[in-house]
Amino acid sequence: MQLLTAAEGLHDLVASHADQAEHDRRLPMPVVAALRDAGLLRMCVPAVYGGPEADPVTLVQAIEAVAKADGAAGWCTMIASTTSSMSLFLAPEFAREIFADPHAIAGGVFAPSGTATREGDAWRVSGRWQWGSGSQHCTWLTAGCTTDTGEFHLMFLDPADVTIIDTWHVVGMRGTGSNDFTVDGALVPAGRSVQPMLGKRYVDGALAAFPNFSLLAAGVAAVALGVARHALDEFVQLAQGKRPLYSSRTLSQSGSVQAELSKAEASLRSALAFLLDELSTAWDAAQHGGRIDVPTRGAIRLAGVHAATTAAHVTDVVYTLAGGTAVYETSPLQRCLRDVHVATQHLMVSPRLNETLGKLLFGADIDASQL
16 A cells, blocks of 8 residues: 555656656656655565565556556556566575665566576676666666576676667657667676576565566556556546537537546446456465466456556547547647557557467466466
């Protein structure tokens, strides 16, 4: 609850810097500092390392609250906090080195776009990674690698070894600064690499038992839901005063607009409730030492895909209802439209996942390693 209260309390500050984030294509440092100081960029760091150790429901609610103010800030909050869950897989001495500092911010890329060759007690790492969200303000960067033995390892990189490439020229989520970055032969201590799906968890507790991909998918969905909530709220305010051409009534006085708004509101609330309900069910199982089985993980992923898809639809609806006003860059609805459709492109909430989830619902065999 403290994290959610903090996220809601930062709304005005985050919103007031949204234009600057859009222009600079990265989060302004006052926003980064405020999110960091509130603990919102390390929500999954366990208490043993001085972190908030947030449960998944709180994580989603806090991310959504930040995204209501600015989708890019919500995205960077999601990336940093879900990355901080990797602290559970690091040996304590390395976990403390990286995450015990309350000012530490971790981010990076999970995809195995780099290579790592073993040299004694270290890895020699090279590669280029896309989608480095928030990389310019991170104190540690993660990078997925395929090792010389064919294994997947996630490396924690010192930013001094990283070159950020200015590639983030995009339509939506401009403020996330999701540039490419490269590493050329950096030496990474073996203790600063983890195997999230196979490696040992060094911290006991419910959060350690929670599936990594389920957590990430819920976080991405939370961003989309927050952006859609922003769009709905903006439209309600706009519709109070806007009179369409050749109409004597405001948008808010139109019966057809009233009906569409009502349906959009119900859809968005339902999508959020579905996601929170599935997370609560899984969290209860984790707290009682139970296994988060494949059907439960599948239900979370289904709720995540549904939430992101619904958020995009709701945003589309109110954007269209707003008419020509929404096409200008000065319109918050314009940014919401662009941002929410970037969120739906993330692999964790892609509509393509519905095929796999449908197979699961039919009882067919699936590859559940990515759930």
